[in-house]
Amino acid sequence: MAVRFWELYEETKEQFRLKIAAGKAGMDTVVSWVHMLEDETIVSRFHGEELAITTGMKAVQSGWLLKLVQEMAKGECAGIIINTGMYLQSIPEEVVNWCEVHNFPLLEMPWEISITELIQAYCMRIIDQKQFEKKIGNAFREVIQGRFSEENIRQVLGERYDIEGTFQVFCICIKKTMEDELSYNQAIIKLENLFGLWKGNDKINTSYGLIRMEDFLVLILNNSKDKQYMELPALILQSFSYFAKEKRFHLGIGPGVKLIENLSASYKRAKTAMRMSMGTGKEMIHFEEMGFFKILFSIDDADVLTSYANDTLGTLEAYDKAHDTSYVNTLRSYIKNDRSLIRVAEDTFTHRNTVNYRIQNIKRILGCELSDTEELFPYQVAFYIRDMTKKS
Known part of the structure; x- marks a missing residue:
């Protein structure tokens, strides 16, 4: 699970004297990186989910700040923090109103607070989270290969997941080229964002893990309910809609299992269903609905x-x-x-x-x-x- 804007805010709001000016409802978005931003032209180079910090030194130009936040929202950025007190004494009302209406997070930080320290703190937090996610991913890889009994693996996964609970695996294959890599990464971030909103709206306690394998993606649910099981495939499809429209999206859904030692069974069956999805050209296949094809598509040779x-x-x-x-x-x-x-x-x-x-x-x-x-x-x-x- 990537770092979300609201997590960064809650962890540092007192240290950096942050105040939410608008767009609080949009703060459950993933933050992929943090940039200093004083020129709107650089927004076109962003990859999505970036958080920007600006002093607003160009805000003397009429409408500059409003145009900036609109371009950032269009580029699916995470939000913006404005360092007020030098170039901007206060945030223009039209900017605040626009961000509130469009749920685009707009935060204010006083001039005397160091932008450099904030950027360093946020970037280190993102890097640390990525390292932790890598450790989680490696542990899950061991489990799905049948090595679930090693104490260090159970300890790592036990920090976040209920290893005595239920698990279910979704295998996602995208037929992509090197030119598709950016769109693929953006789709993964979009999936995490949609998942966060989905959980937040329904107060869902389900935990999840997202693992990149060599040529496909594995989504693992922990303690999901029937309602979530029915809704999640649509969220996955929505996130990868670009590839789905081009018939390059394939999803295999494994059965639910009890206890983490049985996770490999759900993984293998989800992978089998994904292979059938690829073989038949269908977007989505549930293993339990494969019938006789369970046998055929389970044969690796x-x-x-x-x-x-x-x-x-x-x-x-x-x-x-x-x-x-x-x-x-x-x-x-x-x-x-x-x-x-x-x-x-x-x-x-x-x-x-x-x-x-x-x-x-x-x-x-x-x-x-x-x-x-x-x-x-x-x-x-x-x-x-x-x-x-x-x-x-």
Whole structure:
């Protein structure tokens, strides 16, 4: 969990004599870094969630400060602290009103307080938090790999989480390029902000952890309730809406488990669901709703699946290629329509007699009568695997 503006304020409001002038409702936002700001042009270089401090030395220009806070809000910055008493004796009323209406945090600090000391204190706090988050992330990685019994790991996680409580894992994969890195990082910060607002509005006691793996993101919930379980996927999707619109967002949701030693089970199943999401092109998959695909997508060795499909359908595929027929498609329709020749004829726009002729040939080529579910099942699985491979 990243540092939020209200945390920084509560920890230092007396030391730096800070006063909230407007936008208190927006202070549950993440602060990614702190900058001294005297020129509005630098705002375009911000990456999002920056906190700015200014003396307002350019505020002699009419409307400068209002334009500055508007640009910062547009760039999704965390807020601004104004050092009053030299260039600005007080904050213009139009700025205060705008920030209040738009929930943009606006704080005031007296001139005699050192800006340098505040920036140093805030930046060190952010760095310390990042180091702690790194320690938490490493501990969670150990747990999901099955090494939960080591005392130091349990001690680290026990500082923040109820290790005897319930856990649930969400695996998020974003198909991104190097050019997408900034948008990806901003989406992660947005997720943390939305999560903070969500918890704050409902007074939710759920704890969470956000871990970056090599090529995907892991969100871990601790002691979540059914209502939260239903709402959270929409928050995740909202945070990564840019990638979702481009069909590059995939989410796998694992089942809830009791006790931290079972966290690895939820992780593995969430990862399996994420793989199915990627394989089918769907945005979101719940492991519990995967049915038979739980087995297929749990197999890490893709060559095993490909070999099975080749052994099962290879003879018929080779026949189609050699004789310019479409027996594979006919067999797929035959399985889908529960061996009904009439429905296969409708499905393939083919005369029933022609369908019957093809089915008899298929039986001869495969050396199988395809007379019941048990005989059809291996071919159905092979078609599942073919679809998985094609979509992946």
